[in-house]
């Protein structure tokens with residue numbers, strides 16, 4: 001299913017990632033789900049292929065691919081493993097892009113080559129126990145003392161935390177200024193006073209780690225400030241605009257996987273003396289699943305194309321994330337239904353896909369928040 005007008009280069013990259021995902025990751029998908037272990041060997045191979053630095057310029061050790069190619073890679077990796085899909089999406093969109101977009105030359109030189117090669121994994125620390133959807137309500141404090149900042153506070157639900165070496169952390173530098181008092185920092189894993197909590201046990205995405213972080217008088221160099229003091233909230237929002245296209249692509253990989261498995265299964269499975277695929281009731285469901293997947297495809301690559309062109313894409317990114325993740329939940333649920341009893345058994349994959357799909361409606365902004373972003377932008381664009 002490749003309806004979007006991809007260039008030959010984009011198609012070649014997509015094909016390479018797809019082959020890697022099917023040959024190397026797919027055979028391990030059930031094992032990853034059951035053990036919840038981070039597949040260091042696969043991630044090393046992804047690094048070797050350049051996948052961990054796809055959209056990072058060559059001068060910083062990346063591949064220099066465009067955003068569309070990067071989004072295709074997330075989709076193809078997620079087709080095989082949504083856990084590795086989110087690892088890649090968070091590492092790049094909100095773990096590496098902060099430095100590429102907002103970093104100083106020194107920060108770029110120090111961190112991008114290590115992130116792009118996969119030697120280091122990146123993470124993004126915004127959410128707190130009392131600040132999820134209301135991201136502007138964070139309380140983690142950063143107080144400047146001489147040539148250091150001292151961080152105190154707690155972050156939760158941090159993807160990649162168990163493996164990450166570098167965290168983009170948001171903290172309040174001026175509590176009198178509300179969202180304009182938030183700043184962004186680059187915090188290395190071995191910073192004294194910074195601890196990573198135990199790995200959460202999740203419904204799905206096994207193999208991708210999620211942990212809480214604690215900052216207890218963590219001293220970081222003043223040079224670790226990203227951008228200017230007070231720019232943190234805007235930085236987070238801008239990063240999430242791109243990040244949400246990545247999550248949409250992750251959801252799309254999950255949905256396509258469920259659709260392909262189901263389209264094969266219903267041709268195989270005989271009931272009432274013929275394959276399920278010949279029953280119109282089954283065809284209705286399949287047609288709806290395929291239509292959702294096709295429509296999500298266009299929303300995702302339209303948003304990615306805008307981003308490649310340097311145009312505003314916040315509304316389109318939210319639309320893609322909303323539609324693709326709701327689609328993934330619906331398609332995977334129908335996939336389980338069409339598989340009948342087998343759909344509830346792990347060996348048939350679709351129950352895992354259904355569990356993995358759920359969080360795509362929640363993270364990088366719940367789908368309710370996506371609607372807020374879409375409506376606000378729509379109202380701004382519409383003349384009274």
Ligand code: CAA
Nearest residue numbers: 126132133134135136159179234237238314363364365369
């Ligand atoms: N780009 C640039 N600037 C932006 C922006 C954007 N997309 N969106 C907002 N801003 C700016 C505004 O212009 C405004 O600037 P001024 O102060 O100069 O006027 C400022 O930011 C505040 O904006 P709002 O008043 O719109 O802020 P708000 O409090 O109403 O919040 C929100 C907006 C959309 C609800 C936001 O809080 C939000 O996105 N919440 C969801 C948080 C989220 O997505 N968390 C994800 C965590 S990361 C994750 O999930 C990763 C993972 O594990 C997979």
